[in-house]
Amino acid sequence: MKFAITSRGDQTSNALRMKMKNYLLDFDLVFDEAEPDIVISIGGDGTLLHAFHQYQHRLSETAFVGVHTGHLGFYADWVPSEVEKLVIELARTPFSVVEYPILETIVRHIDGGKESMYLSLNETTIKATEGSLVIDVEIKGQKFETFRGDGLCISTPSGSTAYNKSLGGAIIHPSIEAIQVAEMASINNRVFRTIGSPLILPGHHTLLLRPKEAVDLLVTVDHKTILHKDVKSIQCRVSDEKVRFARYRPFPFWNRVRDSFVGNDNRG
Structure with missing residues (x-):
């Protein structure tokens, strides 16, 4: 199996990256950053x-597969103390x-030029x-x-616990084929x-x-912000592609939600 490892870049994550890489090489797995079968993300x-x-x-x-070296993450199943166990599972x-x-x-433009297509794991916002x-x-x-306000957030089920939640959006189980549209400070009055x-x-x-007219818009795609000039339209839908996560043990989504937002004192 071919693998790659990405790191948040801090000292702890980088050290863990090197440790895991050496372990996996010892198990005769192949380090291949160009065409990996599995990508191990170390950080958040x-x-x-x-x-x-x-x-x-x-x-x-x-x-x-994710290893979190900071706060509990929705995309990380493993902690640093479990690295040896994860390596054995991987191998x-x-x-x-x-x-x-x-x-x-x-994103399509007034001049009819080349359209831009983006994929988002969490959300796209328009402002x-x-x-x-x-x-x-x-x-x-x-x-x-007709929406008037600060902007719109279009999120995936996986991203429903991120920016969408802070806007009052619903938390959606990530197995559901859907997208969610949440408003940012809409203008509502008699007009x-x-x-x-x-x-x-x-x-x-x-x-x-x-x-309503040719304008420049800021489109964010997860962590990236792109300026688009003279926008004609923005089309959003569930992609034909999917993100694939490697699972070696169950980690129920609602447990992640509870542990992240409710805590451990409401289990009784």
């Missing part, structure tokens, strides 16, 4: 987001794979460069509303009105966002 959720984007061109061939046990939906975003975002929201080819609630769209529904 941000480190795994970077790894996802580094290898998004081979999602059907590469699986991810001797065929891993099972869980696949989760991701978000596809396509105006100046003032309020004013944009028509279409769902499955029908106009739903302007939005739904005011997060929307959960199934996999066969497409979201299309059309600015």
Whole structure:
């Protein structure tokens, strides 16, 4: 099996990366950063987001596993004290794979030039460069509303516990094929009105966002921010691709949610 290891870059994570690399080489696994079968992410959720984007061109061939060296992460199943156990599992046990939906975003421009396509593991957000975002929201080819406010967040089920949650969005189990649209500080008064609630769209529904006039927009794709000029439309839907995680033991999603947001004192 071919493997690669990404690190958050701090001293602890780098030392753990070297330790795991040497262990796995001793077990005759092949270190291959170009075409790995499995990518081990050492750090936090941000480190795994970077790894996802580094290898998004081979999602059907590469699986991810996370080791967290900081706070508990949603994408990390292992802690540093379990590294030896993980190495043995990697070397001797065929891993099972869980696949989760991701978000596809396509940005098109007024001049009809080349469109830009992005994949998000957590979310895509859209904001105006100046003032309020004013944009028509279409769902499955029908106009739903005109949004006015700070911006919109379109998240995956995996990303529903991230920025989406801080906006009042629902937490969705990552096995569900859906995307979620959450508002950022919408303008609601006697003249302007939005739904005011997060929307959960199934996999066969497409979201299309059309600015009321040619504007420059800031589009974030997970941790990256891209400026797009003279945007005609932004299309969002559940991607045909999926992210693959290597599982060597069960780690139920709702346990992660509880441990991250509720704590251990409400189990009785």
